[in-house]
Amino acid sequence: MQSEKEITTKYLTLNMGPQHPATHGVLRLVLDLDGETVVKCTPHIGYLHRGMEKWSESRTYPTAMPLMNRLDYVAAVANEIGYCVAVERLLGVEVPERAKYIRTMTAEMVRICSHIIWLAAHAIDIGAMTVFLYSMRDRETLLDLFEMLCGARLLHIYPRIGGVRCDVSQEFLDGVYKFTDKFPKLIEEYETLIDQNRIWFQRTKGIGVIGAEEAINLGLTGPTLRGSGVAYDIRKVSPYDAYDKVEFDVPVGKNCDVYDRYRCRMDEFRQSNRIIRQCVEKLPDGLVLNPDAPGLDMLPGPIKKAAPVPAPEADAVPVMSPAGPAFTEIYSATEVPKGELGYYIVSDGTGKPYRMRIRTPSFMHISALPRFCEGNLVADVIALIGTIDIVLGECDR
């Protein structure tokens, strides 16, 4: 009889994805398994690469905007707003008050949409089917509202450089207000299903524990970071749009595990709901688009009036170059549902970006995935992919 020690074992290499339904897109993970434990996890990305950064260099600022909602397509408006904020800071364009409130409102609506998709996918991955159905029902209300707002349900193309595209109707505001009235009850419904559920506890508590310091070092942002106990939210630390004029809290987790990240996002539902309500209540009158902002027919040649002198509050640094146009660079970050979305734009004073680089939260989160997975069981990999909330369109760009 062989004793257990004499049996030679070797690692099993398992390919997870790219067509795996629980990888939230075309993500391929190569897992080295020792029994059921993950020894090594190697993410392979790039299946959805569309060359957005390069492509946007050949388009003017306003016409590159429709591409930006293809980053994180479940939260399209948030990405567009991030881009518009970056370009506005670069060109020193003011945004009218009303537009700021509308933008804040739509960004929070889309945050709810995105978190709903996350909750639905996360729950169905772990095995709770009903949450998926209920949350999709409520997302539908928001999509209908978006359709009323700008004529599109998913890829809105709603903000413009210097404001938003069209004003909101009273019907829309009524609809949004009604939604904020009933949404807290709906969150309770989701919570009734999973919040105290023992299966949910076992699948999420104590899994994927990443301490605060390590989370910062890994470059995590958004609810994934806040679940690790770091109260870092761009909406608070460097407010844009109307975030400095509305009240909201930043939910923070304690135990740094999958469950706490889930709690964080559930609380963000309530905070977003609060922000939307305040925006509707405080909505000022006035224009929604700065008349001096570059229009859709902006020319690709040098920008004439008032050259790209950045506004004082923007932290643009002029870079000296020996010859040729004056270069200006800017890094502008906004808080999208998944985390920190940053646009780094180098401008040579023309209507096109000289170079654009997009810092997307999903890319950073996937790079942290090996740290999350290694040492855990295969079944937990699914929960861990869910907890970092990724969209591959954003990761691969």
Add this chain to the structure above:
Amino acid sequence: MTLKQFIKRIFLIEIMQGMALTLKMMFTHAVTRQFPEERRDPIPGFRGRHAFVRDSKTGKEKCIMCMKCSTVCPSQCIYISKQKREEDGKFYLAQFDIEALRCIFCGYCVEVCPVCALVLTEEFEYSAYTKEEIYFTREKLLANWDEFAAKQKVETYFNKFWRPEGLDTSKMTKFKREQGPVLLKPGAATPEAAQVPAEKETA
């Protein structure tokens, strides 16, 4: 473990609560729409299939060949060609094609057009078996409008992207500022719908 926790554990309280919710839901009305049989009207302003507005006076499109839409189109799927007529030396629109398979339905073309000639109608079911059917030539664009107009129950139509609400109108063209609802059915022309763009006469 306190007694309360123990009771919760034994009697599956939280699971029962969840089950009770799903049971309750069984008796509420269904939210699913049985699509082909049960339809919802698209919300006004939905960005769907393109069309050329048929001018109720001339019976043709209103385009003045300014090329703005093809310049601004993010996916560059509008092809326009204007040519000089031999007899009078005036320009005419020789070709106006929209390759809708590449279009992203952003509505920029509708918004920049100085004479409100283009429109994204609320029509969204137009899938086809061949590429040619979704390659909209000028005639097809006009036909799209007729088809859209025939389906409407109201008399006039105004697209919200022709002159978006809340924008400063002083920089828009005069035509755009004064654009009113257009007539959907040919027939009695209302004053605001019967305007012919002044620029059209320029040689």
